Amino acid sequence: MPLTRRSMGLTTGSSATPGARARALSEAPAVEGREIPPATIARLPIYHRVLGTMDAQGVHTVCSDDLARACGVSAAMLRKDLSYLGSYGTRGVGYHVASLAFHISRELGTSVPYGVVLVGFGNLGRALASYRAFALRGFTLVGIFDSDPRTVGEPVLIGDEPLRVxxxxxLGEVVQFTGARIGVIATPADAAQAVCDTLVAAGIRSILNFAPAVLAVAADVELRKVDLAVELQILAFHEQRRVEEATHLVAHARPGMQVVHA
Amino acid sequence: MPLTRRSMGLTTGSSATPGARARALSEAPAVEGREIPPATIARLPIYHRVLGTMDAQGVHTVCSDDLARACGVSAAMLRKDLSYLGSYGTRGVGYHVASLAFHISRELGTSVPYGVVLVGFGNLGRALASYRAFALRGFTLVGIFDSDPRTVGEPVLIGDEPLRVxxxxxLGEVVQFTGARIGVIATPADAAQAVCDTLVAAGIRSILNFAPAVLAVAADVELRKVDLAVELQILAFHEQRRVEEATHLVAHARPGMQVVHA
DNA sequence: TAGATTGTTAATCGATTAACAATC
DNA sequence: TAGATTGTTAATCGATTAACAATC
Incomplete structure (x- = not known):
């Protein structure tokens, strides 16, 4: 078994009681009654990262204008997003970088480490396993799985923790033993639904899918997807539009005619 | 030079004249005056992929209900999305799988192959380079770049094409020579902005960024991003909410009290 | 014709932007 | 106090859903 003391420390059940962990977390949270919109939640990690960079650069205070620019959003949107968390700014001054970062981190749940299981150890799976931002943001890979007998058994060093494929x-056994909460699917498309079902059966409710397949899950499962081919195809659409626009200009413009871009 | 006859075939400028290529494309397009909303464009690649699978399975006709289910969207949304492309369905019958797939592909610009340059050949870059869905969807990797002298010069086999890092x-030279239209950034965060600027200076206007950094680009550059850490943090938020909900139930429920999930 | 299903319109919902009163 | 900047409200914009007339 490649399970280690550290990965077992992530357990949510046995050693730290659910009650104890829950109490520690419940001291935190946000403004009563206000549900944070999904669009806001998706931006909080960006704000958090940029604040972290600023903090590392010794910046202590930042106004919404500057922070928004650094995050690539409008100042109005930034302030509205932050207002869902509470009133952590000071009028006339701005936000304290370190403390705002802390409040966002707490809201995101990133202040508590989460165990991650990775299914699929091909090219993409290997890249993900060695991805630094993983561990940096409070995620620990506690299990790696593959169906290929040639890959199973392979030793993998995650940070200083030796795992084995x-x-x-x-999967079920490891999820229970480690208390892992998040599953990552990096298998070929045709295996993805079965793997997804296995993860859910093992008790995982948060899944990140890299396989180019539409997965069906129950409503209580949070499924996010990253689809490289789709992203490229969206870019291709815009490239084509560029060509079309150029065409229309050429087609409609007679010699000597002034061409004005719309 | 690792440039090949095939990669040169992607040229948009010299051998095929811009006019000829533009005319071939302009025979296609959609409903006059109707701009396709971004949300729709982002879903078209999914529809296309699912239709491709159905076609391969010998399905000839599909109604919006069944196609929507397979794509994980509502039937109303699917029909609205498709209506932006034109009227390709038959009332009382449904859509012809193969021809709908063709129309979507044409709209997406996927029917024309696009050259892609990849910058950053670390773990993620390598995984992307060997990613099959790339080539399958009409994208060809025509250049791979890295700043590490130990990586530069390394031979890479893309399909049956030998490239070299x-x-x-x-970069500029290769983009001009191959006519590449899309750039992929898979460098560390601190190098990403400089690489992005280099791509834009080379004439690339469609960029897919995997580096965990906010990039600034001119308005005419289409920049999309894939951020693995952000995705995990969004999942972590939902995990935390689960714990909080459980806490509130425990905290507010007295022994013997019926607990009803909201 | 009768049943099925599209394409479209109108209603709803959510996200973004603009503007400004509150307040440091 | 005067200037700066937040937090919030109202207006706008875009996306999704529901419903149904058109039509195969």
Whole structure:
């Protein structure tokens, strides 16, 4: 078994009681009654990262205008987003970088480490496993799975933790043992739905899917997807529009005619 | 030079004249005056992929209900999305799978192959380079760049095309020579902005960024981003909410009290 | 013709922007 | 106090859903 003391420390159940962990978390949270909109939640990690960079550069205070610019959003949107968390700014002054970063981190749940299981250890899976931002943001890879017998058993060093690729049928066991909360699917498309079902059966409710497949899950499962081919195709659409625009200019413009870009 | 006859075939400028290529494309397009909303464009690649799978399975006709289910969207949304492309369905019958796939592909610009340059050949860059869905969707990797002298010069087999990792300062040259239209950034965060600027200076207007950094670009550059850490943090937020909900139930529920989930 | 299903319109919902009163 | 900047409200914009007339 490649499970280690550290990965076991992520357990949510046995050693730290659920009650104790829950109490520690509940001291935190946000403004009563205000549900944070999904669009805001998706931007909080960006704000957090940029604040972290500023903090590292010794910046102590930042106004919404400057922070918004650094995050690539409008100042109005930034302030509205932050207002869902509470009133952490000072009128006439701005936001305290370090403390705002802390409040966002707490809201995101990133202040508590989460265990991640990765299914699929091909090219993409290997890249993800060695991805630094993972561990930096409070995520720990506690299990790696693959169905290929040639890959199973392979030793993998995650930080200073030695893991070993396991067959997928050990997934439930490892999730229970480590208390992992997040599953990452990096298998080929045709295996993805079965893997997804296995993750859900193992108790995982938060899944990140890299396989180019539409997955069906129950409503209580949070499924996010990253689809490289889709992103490229969206870019291709815009490239084509560029060509079309150029065409229309050429087609409609007679010699000597002034061409004005719309 | 690792440039090949095939990669040169992607040229938009010299051999095929811009006019000829533009005319071929302009025979296509959609409903006059109707701009396709971004949300729709982002879904078209999914529809296209699912239709491709159905076609391969010998399905000839599909109604919006079934196609929507397979794509994980509502039937109303699917029909509205498709209506931006034109009227390709038949009332009382449904859509012809193969021809709908063709119309979507044409709209997306996927029917024409696009050259892609990849900057950053670390773990993620390598995974992307060997990613099959790339080539399958009409994208061809025509240049790979890295700043690490130990990586530069390394031979890479893309399909049956032998490429070689080049230093970043060859980028402009290769983009011009191959007619590449899309740039992919897979460098560390601190190098990303400089690489992005280099791509834009080389004439690239469609960029996919995997580096965990906010990039600034001119308004005419289409910049999309894929941020793995952000995705995980969004999942972590939902995990935390689960714990909080459980806490409130425990905190507010007295022994023997019925607990009803909201 | 009768049943099925599209394409479109109108209603709803959510996200973004603009503007400014509150307040440091 | 005067200037700066937040937090919030109202206006706008865009996306989704529901419903149904058109029509195969």
């Amino acid at each position: 396991l067959p997928v049928d050990h | 080049l230093p970043v300062d060859h």
